[in-house]
Amino acid sequence: MWNRSFLILHGVENRRPADHWQHDLALRLRERGEQVFYPQLPDPDRPTLQAWTEAVEAELAMARGERVVICHSLACAAWLHVAAGRDEPPADRVLLVAPPGPSVFDWDVVAGFTPEGLDLGALTLAASTPRLACSDADPYCPEGAADAYGKPLGCDVDLLPGAGHIAVPDGYGPWPSVLEWCLDPSARLVPKP
Structure with missing residues (x-):
């Protein structure tokens, strides 16, 4: 019986490529005997919020023990909607990346995921303080994720200078510090070596 479960959620247009840090993370955790859920979310090129949140809820229902969720890109917005309107936090720990x-x-492809209208300050994303890893040079968040999300959500923020969208084109295949955080929540996320 597992004492914790990891749920790894990808972004738009992502088909879980083998050279992405999330794919590597799933492999590394499984090598350690951890329970890992890394689903292909429905219609990654034209996602709908309802289909994604239903898929996430189904995966969460299978999780056992401590529930640790790692979201990248659009999955972060989906997670905000999963957390909205709940009396209990949907996970024990959560990491939002980019x-x-x-x-x-x-x-238009992602418009339905907008967090506009959600009271970010009232959301409880996890039982513990959520962590946000973001870049100061993310073309998909020119507003700056630390300000747009970190402050209102009360996240611990790890800012990765020049890391872009923290994806394969930015050099984020294997990312050792995300594995470290999964195994030890006190670990800080740092740029890939």
């Missing part, structure tokens, strides 16, 4: 900024929701 959430899309408010201006990105003008793109």
